[in-house]
Amino acid sequence: MASSDEDDEGVPTLVDATGSYVPPELVPAPLSQAEPSSSAAVPVAADQVDAKPVPVTILTGYLGAGKTTLLNYLLTANHGYKIAVILNEFGEGSAVEKSMSVGTEGELFEEWLELRNGCLCCSVKDVGVKAIENLMEKRGRFDYVVLETTGLADPGPIASMFWLDDALCSQVKLDGVVTVMDAKYGLQQLKEERPAHVMNEAVRQVALADRILLNKIDLVSEAERDELRQAVQGINGLAQIVETSYAKVPMDFVLGIQAFDQTKAEAVLAAQQGHTHDDATVRTVTFEQAGPVDERAVESWLEQLLWEGMLDGQAVAGLEVLRAKGVLAIHGQDKRVIFQAVRELYDKTTTSEWEPTEPRITRMVFIGRNLPDGMAESFARNCLHTTA
Numbered sequence: 001m002a003s004s005d006e007d008d009e010g011v012p013t014l015v016d017a018t019g020s021y022v023p024p025e026l027v028p029a030p031l032s033q034a035e036p037s038s039s040a041a042v043p044v045a046a047d048q049v050d051a052k053p054v055p056v057t058i059l060t061g062y063l064g065a066g067k068t069t070l071l072n073y074l075l076t077a078n079h080g081y082k083i084a085v086i087l088n089e090f091g092e093g094s095a096v097e098k099s100m101s102v103g104t105e106g107e108l109f110e111e112w113l114e115l116r117n118g119c120l121c122c123s124v125k126d127v128g129v130k131a132i133e134n135l136m137e138k139r140g141r142f143d144y145v146v147l148e149t150t151g152l153a154d155p156g157p158i159a160s161m162f163w164l165d166d167a168l169c170s171q172v173k174l175d176g177v178v179t180v181m182d183a184k185y186g187l188q189q190l191k192e193e194r195p196a197h198v199m200n201e202a203v204r205q206v207a208l209a210d211r212i213l214l215n216k217i218d219l220v221s222e223a224e225r226d227e228l229r230q231a232v233q234g235i236n237g238l239a240q241i242v243e244t245s246y247a248k249v250p251m252d253f254v255l256g257i258q259a260f261d262q263t264k265a266e267a268v269l270a271a272q273q274g275h276t277h278d279d280a281t282v283r284t285v286t287f288e289q290a291g292p293v294d295e296r297a298v299e300s301w302l303e304q305l306l307w308e309g310m311l312d313g314q315a316v317a318g319l320e321v322l323r324a325k326g327v328l329a330i331h332g333q334d335k336r337v338i339f340q341a342v343r344e345l346y347d348k349t350t351t352s353e354w355e356p357t358e359p360r361i362t363r364m365v366f367i368g369r370n371l372p373d374g375m376a377e378s379f380a381r382n383c384l385h386t387t388a
């Protein structure tokens with residue numbers, strides 16, 4: 001979870017629908033910020049003292065979109081980073097699999113391959129936080145971990161899991177969700193019909209992404225490319241998009257993106273255009289509200305929406321929020337409060353101060369299925385601070 005250098009800033013509060021609330025006082029200070037111990041009795045390993053959590057990128061994408069191509073590129077490009085790529089199962093005949101020698105390294109890692117540049121590729125059954133921490137205990141720390149969610153149509157639960165653990169001061173933290181799309185078949189995949197109440201996997205992967213690669217751009221015309229780009233932006237108005245051939249992408253587009261860093265979220269939100277797409281079941285809804293809002297009212301409005309699928313006390317059929325971000329201008333608070341949500345889990349963090357003359361504006365972005373009309377009006381009715 002994001003935390004800043006100032007003492008009173010960046011204290012994370014985590015809540016989820018099951019009531020698993022992590023009070024700030026129970027969130028231990030990161031190792032790098034811990035008070036030096038007055039007693040020299042307990043020696044601390046040098047690499048533990050400054051250990052910042054290792055960023056974990058969740059990589060997703062439809063079958064054949066180019067995930068393995070991207071992984072091979074990341075593992076072998078001349079970048080000087082130590083990257084661990086973790087596959088939770090091997091796709092049959094994948095390039096990584098073909099290039100992989102079988103090793104015996106503990107029970108969790110059925111197969112692994114250490115590359116000459118220090119990068120590592122391995123397969124685990126359990127892709128949880130503990131598995132990655134165990135891997136680092138055995139093989140040393142990494143600069144980045146990339147987790148390929150092969151076979152998992154829905155990257156949401158795994159993203160939530162890493163995000164939650166982040167608040168508990170784990171050795172790893174969620175960096176962002178990267179989705180690779182096939183530029184040739186992407187549009188078709190987004191439009192594939194599913195039975196009622198089943199979300200199309202390709203749409204879900206786009207909705208949850210922080211960064212999207214429109215890969216195989218060499219195979220499509222400009223018109224096809226533009227059509228796909230528009231469809232993708234219609235679903236997710238927050239993600240940054242890049243067009244690639246053979247997944248050749250600048251490293252910093254996919255690694256170390258800090259999508260869950262609240263101060264970065266602020267910049268992304270500031271760049272948002274207010275727009276609503278009405279033509280898709282999964283869409284992005286963005287709105288702004290001038291004037292301070294009441295914190296408790298916002299929480300209860302959000303909880304109704306995220307946890308109960310309700311707006312103004314009314315159930316909304318099929319409502320599912322996949323991702324949300326916002327900057328809140330809270331009444332009585334001199335600093336911006338940033339909130340983020342991945343499905344029903346949400347987090348609020350106090351960040352930078354509002355300038356004295358700056359208008360206090362709340363900005364909200366929701367990506368989800370069956371988001372109702374009237375969210376902005378409902379938010380204003382329920383959350384705006386009134387003196388009465």
Ligand SMILES: Nc1nc2c(ncn2[C@@H]2O[C@H](COP(=O)(O)OP(=O)(O)OP(=O)(O)O)[C@@H](O)[C@H]2O)c(=O)[nH]1
Pocket residue numbers: 061062063064065066067068069070091094095215216217218219244245246247
């Ligand atoms: N023309 C073209 N082919 C590509 C590009 N990127 C990948 N491919 C090819 O597309 C095929 C699928 O790529 P992979 O990287 O294996 O895709 P994947 O997403 O890992 O596939 P699964 O493991 O089946 O989910 C391979 O034959 C790649 O060589 C590209 O930009 N252009």
